[in-house]
Amino acid sequence: MIKTIIFDFGDVFINLDKPATMREMNKYKIEELSESLLDINQQYEKGLISSTEFVKYYQTEHSQLQENQFKNSWNAILIDFPEYRYQFLKKLSAEKNYKLILLSNTNEIHIDWVKENVPFFEDFKACFDAFYLSHEINFRKPDAEIYEYVLEQHDLKPEECLFIDDTKENTEAAKNLGIHTWNIEPTREDVIDLFTAKKELF
Template identity: 50%
Template sequence: MIKNIIFDFGDIFINLDKQVVHRELEKYGGIPELSPEILALNDTYEVGGISSEEFIEKLGEVFPESTSKEITRIWNSMLLDFPDERLHFIETLAKEGDYRLFLLSNTNALHIPHVETIMGSEKFNRFKNAFEKFYLSHEIKLRKPDAEIFEFVLGENGLKAEETFFIDDTKANTEAAEKLGIRSWHLQVGKEDIVELKSRL
């Protein structure tokens, strides 16, 4: 029996354009695909291994034609809209009280303030308050799909893997959760929506 639900954030609640960074950085001498070095830099940033200032500075070294302001704008431009029906969905689920709800997101210190700007503080706080815990990778120094991040959430909250359901749009993340005995839904972006959750449980 499922008693706990862990949600990803990007492309589960807030819509993303993951390719916009590639397109935009091309204008500053980048290539269509991010290099392994930049991906590794992002992974380090997502676990709080470097500050936002260091992250922007290092990207500036790769794209010297850009400014810090332009890099910040580009990095945040992947964050799009947050549909109201998804906010209503999670608020309703929280009010029903049938499940313990958690958010678990690979994110960074630049994105979260920008999300609050997009949503507005009132809606952002309503969203955050729907969850028992709000886990952000750069704050807990762990990121998906590493097993440690799932073990951390389970352990800190006394959750049993077999009683826990996890939703993410990245297959590597759902596969990692399933290896620990957590039932998962690899949500197909554009074909499925989180508001359909109850048909999946």
């Protein structure tokens, strides 16, 4: 029996265009990212470096990049947050049948954009019993430590949890710990259909 639902943020609630950042960077003659920058991306998602340091790493490798050009490229992945998904969560929260947790790989620059562009973000956040962002807790998916951290923080049993994420490696990592999962396909599935899509669990 499911007692806790753990939600990803990107492509579960907020719509993403994942190739958009590289499309934008192509405009500044950046065709691909070096291994060192890919590693820096992960460090930034874990909150191990500041936003200022993060921007400087990119400018060190690509001196033509102005800070605003980089941030606009970086944020191009973020499209919109349909309010009907927030309303779904708000109703779920009000019913109090499940513990609700958000668990997202993200970063300060993206969250700053969300705060500026999603007027109901704070109300959305308030619907959760816990709100975990990778850069604030220094863990990121799909590392086992992030799931173990959430389970320990709330004394949760894996078999009583459902984790919803659009990335296969993230749901596989959770599944390996005994957590039920829904690897949502954002082009044809929507989180508001949760109780139909995973009715066998409820």
